[in-house]
Amino acid sequence: MTCTDFLSQLTDYFDGKVDPELLADVQAHICECHHCEVVLDTTRQTIAIYRENEIYEFPTELRERLHTAIMTKCRDNR
């Protein structure tokens, strides 16, 4: 398996959806290729860091203001 082949399987690999016939090859490639091992690990960290850190604040004051505005508009436009 080449590095390009590995990359084409990366999304399915994260989803646990790699074709069973290919899975052993993918896993072997990760063990053999340090670059792809790093890409796998740092891509996994990329996803996790965005999922775990709420990067835009949604303070209660804003939420209440928006909520009131939405419901007022909906009631006025029934």
Added chain:
Amino acid sequence: MPAIQFPVTEEIHPDVALVERAKKGDTAAYEQLVRQYERQIFRVAQHITQNREDAEDITQDAFLKAYQKLDQFQGNSKFSTWLVRIAVNESLMRLRKRKTSKTVSMDEDVQTEDGSIPRDFAEWRPNPEQLYGQNELGDILRKTIQGLPPGFRTVFTLRDVENLSTEETAEALGLSVPAVKSRLLRARLQLRERLSRYFRQKNGALKP
């Protein structure tokens, strides 16, 4: 011996009843749906537009539009996916109006291969949370996702930040599943490459 077969009972999503009540004019039921999804819709809009005022307007417009079009909601998809689709369309429309970016359709920015081929193979050690404080980390994450073409940013936001499935993301964006997967791979790799400038292991552990 054959395995015992249990009848498959399809679970009905609690939103279905709320939507039905809202369709009949029950504003309180709709208000409950608004409460449930206002944070998500605001976050999606802010991720796509990168602008807080736009995100506020879009959140209001999306919920109003959804309310006015409730009769058109057939229930083939989840209510939340349908709502996200409305918010994404409003957000892309807003970007087009602002014209700060040349590529605001879901189709235009697929040509670029820039950053889709990994070049940085440094490990991230110590891990980013150990390397940066919360505020500094937030700045890096905002700055980095802002640099991504809107089409990629949108797919990444729905699939990885909001945790929609690939199929739901495809539905919300009006794209095919393979198109979502291809954009998602590029978005993830581009973000990884850009973040690596900050997070890569350094000799002497100096920050950039």
